[in-house]
Amino acid sequence: MEQLSVGTFIWMSVAAFFTLATFSFLYKDNPFYKLAEHIVVGISAGYFLIILWHNGLQPNLFNRLEDGNWYLFWLNSSRPWYIIPAILGAMMWTRFSRKWSWVSRWPIALYLGIATGLAIPLEMRNRVNRQLYSTMSEVDWGNFFGNGFLDSTAGFSQLLIFLGVISALFYFFFSKEHTGVFKGIARFGIWILMIGFGSSFGYTVMARISLFVQRIQVLEDYTTTAWTGSGVFLLIWFITFGIFVIMAAYELIRFLTRKQSATPS
């Protein structure tokens, strides 16, 4: 194995420290978690600021105006119309002033107008038209009971999907009290919804456990590196883990002593 430099190992230790600090949240809010939380907020905000500057503003605005001159307000660049979004963006900054902050409503209005106008036909097509079209599908009557136990391609399953969609839609009906026949259909709808939610919850468990296993692997790799490396590595490793072991031990002692003092009373 390639020999790691102490510097890289220290960075690895930082990663391991913050991993453990974040896990410590599961026990309770504590200074380590607070540290991790506040640091990651600052760093990620800075990270996105930089990414937006280098990968957003530069290609989408600066590069498009760069062949113009600032003293002409970039109006002589090849795409002078890109000044408009820059002005609109700058209007957002009027929010720093109490008196002029209403100007910022213009770009916001634009933003929301574009977003909502964009959404209407797209969502109508993707969610309503599409799904409606696939709901109106043919049932395999010839193979109604399917092959074997609970065949999901069998006719009865296809029929159930159709009935499920219709009754789920009935459940969401707001204008009518759930009474009579309506109640029956809406109840069937909510059953289907609940069964669907339950199964998709159960299905997700596997993926979530693997997330934790990946973190165990990271800590495992870190430990292996420390134990196969030099004494310095081992020392750093002991410190990184030691902090949390001491903390856990302290909490354990507190837990035990509290129990004892609690029993007499």
Next chain:
Amino acid sequence: MNIFDRMMSLDRRWVFLFLALVCVITHVVPFSIPIIITQEAKSIYSFIDTLKEGDIIFMAIDYDPNSLAEMHPMTYAIAEHAFRKKLKIIFTSLSVNGPGMADLAIRDISDSVKIGKTYNGVYYEGREVVNGIDYIFLGYKPYPALVIVGMGQNFRLPFPTDYYGTPLDEHPIMQGVQNYDQIKCVVDISGTSGVDMWITYGQGRYNFPLALGLTGVMAADYYPYLNSGQVFGILGGLLGAAQYEKMADNPGRAVDGMRVQLFAHIVIILFIVMGNVGFLLSRRKARKD
């Protein structure tokens, strides 16, 4: 506070602690768990297991690094099994980011085959797996549909040379091998929609036996092809890989992963059952009172 109430309102930190311990222990301590073998996985294993020494199979490694955790164990399990049986393998990778990963996997597998091991009671001598004799890696070419159809005519059409730049005819393995007619089966291990192309353009046109290895999420969508006989076997996700490892008596990362998964699931289910028993009993008690 009686025991039922306690079962119902256990501090969640006990749940966390218990789950974490179980995950860590099952991850670190190697022990074997029973794995149910499904028919669709078994048919792949027995197909490959009954091939004769020197037969050629074709493996398409069509996944990206981001589905590596689920798909890699399949590649390892199937390829190692085939090499132990002294079969020859033609590898391709029809996913852009696949070749580097596939190359690494092939080296890993050949390293592992060097050591002699006993599987299902039979001792297999360690042996050197040689590029060009035991396997060939054709690499990546764009337009998967065209490549798949092209290989149906002749492997040399889309791939005049292999991944390492050697002309195909210089490899002994390719002597007399023209197209799918000379290979026994195609195993497509895929995390992408490339699998549809193998079904329509490959199996649909050239009628070779096709087996699929798919991610857990994708697998359910491809069972209809199993029923229609277009595909003779499916491995679904980590679970499918673990089944193959089990059948080949070669527990590896998939079985390791499943061990954690299985016990983590059992722990969660136990807690749910415990909460419910407490709930039902305390409710009955409340009714009596």
Next chain:
Amino acid sequence: MKLKLLIFLCLLLFLIIPPSWGQEDATMENPADTLSIPPPAPVTNLRANDVDNDHGHAIEVRWTKSVDDGAGLNNVFGYVVYRALSPEGPFEERGRVPIGEEYYNDVGSKEKESIAYMPDYTNYFYKIRTLTSDSTIFRDTGVLGPVYSYGQWFNKARIPVLIFVAGFLIVTLFFISKAKSGADLFVRQLAGIEAVDEAIGRATEMGKPILYVLGLGTASEIATIASFTILGRVAKKVAEYQTGLIVPCYDPIVMTVAQETVKASYMDAGRPDSYNDDMVYFVTQSQFAYVAAVNGTMLRELPATNIYMGKFFAESLILAETGALAGSIQIAGTDEIAQIPFFVVACDYTLIGEELYAASAYLGREPILLGSLKAQDYAKAAVIFIAIIGFITVNFGWTGFTQLFEVPNSFFSQLFGGPS
């Protein structure tokens, strides 16, 4: 003498033959020579036209496959589409098509800078080459052309969408005018909505704040916009009761709009002095860093109620479980289907899917908003009706009705991606 001559000739032959055998061997290795394929028949009935319902820059080429494709000599390996600017050429390859296929869409770029640029109203000439597995043996068609591409002003394939949108608009306008004229519009009760009122009351009693999370959506997502309207109603009640309000934000524009919304609500409630900009603050634009911060806030401020409305992704359960740990009452609403189960399991009340969009009408109880909710309901009734009719007709073997609702695929299905 004759015999001697014969022997001499035979010896000569032996001398000559071995080298030529060797040469034979060398060429034998080339698979193309061994196969020695006769040229296939060309494709027939070649035709081309502009692709309909698009922005131009694309030409559709169609043909009838070669008689040797899958039959006849059965030696066709594929087709190559060639294009040129004049009938004489030079022809460039535009694409390859596997056997059995009978069309190719020659799609170019609309960007002038791009190498793939394909100008509109430019005459192009096409020919199709029928390939065999030997790259030297093929058969070309005659040249077809001229053909040019151009953009259309109306996408006919999207007529069903247009009808739906127009229908919805008409229904909405009808019910709004009806609501304005003072008609009594009934809507049934929703448990999650009732809970919002109770929760604010509870927060006041406990003297603890309310935490309102707008989710991870940007302001361009309609779920977030719906959440603004709910936030407006909640903030108004909060202002009336003089309870605290905490709104940590994920997106800069969402923060700005949320500030305006809360401020307006405080003014509506007649308490503009109680508002300050720090109630609605920005955290960070990174999914789990945001979650870390909100989790911390929950455990330190111990809000009486947590309200989650908008777009949520994997963080839904982390937030909801931490909130439950802090002992807060939790009300959630999202249209992100994958996350609804987690909210249903971990929160006290959940607005499922479209209930999120109905909530603002419920909370405000303004007649116009109820009118729009009614329109939504009638559209749903129409969808159910169409679905039932379509289902019945399809199962009696008549697809004419369902065909009316078919919308082909297009490129812009996912424009605004969010974290997953």
Next chain:
Amino acid sequence: MKRQLPLVLVFIFGVFMIFQYFVPHESSEWIFEFLLDWIYIIGIFAMALAIYSLVRVSWDKIKHRRENWQYAVMTLLGLFLMVLFGFDYGRHFFSAEGLQNFMFRHFFDYIMIPIQATMFSLLAFFIASAAYRAFRARSLLASLLLISALIVMLRFNPYLGPVAEYMEKTASWLLNVPNLAAKRGIIIGVGLGIVATALKVILGIERNYLGKD
């Protein structure tokens, strides 16, 4: 000017975007792409407001020595350092070389990524505690939720013996049939809800977001 003009803007641009969808012509596409660029750039400019808000909230905490003010220092420090490294200590304002800065990369790889990935992995625990806490057979609906989740979680459990096969089949049926129906029903409803809400905004019925004065 303060309130009417924004409403008019929302209406005009909203209606334009709706019509744009039905016009495939190049010129309509050009405007469409240009407008998308607008909202993107407006969003980036708004980032300045966001950072200002973050800094002010943290600074207030420090200035008034509120609880946990020490940690707010860490937030500001992290932000400041990341910006410093991102511009490569001020050497590269207008080229992306800052993104390759050693410290920028290391802060990202060894602090940001581990914390975020660990935060994500907490889900393994929360999914367990949520299941324990909420999956109680209180009512018929809760029982349906509980039972279907249990069946799916047991789908690959080998200790069930002969039942295992049926468990697996039931699980895959649950995922492919009721789950699909539920999803489809919700999607259609959500689609209508989205269109209704968007129309309310375009028509100016919902106007809270524009503030008041």
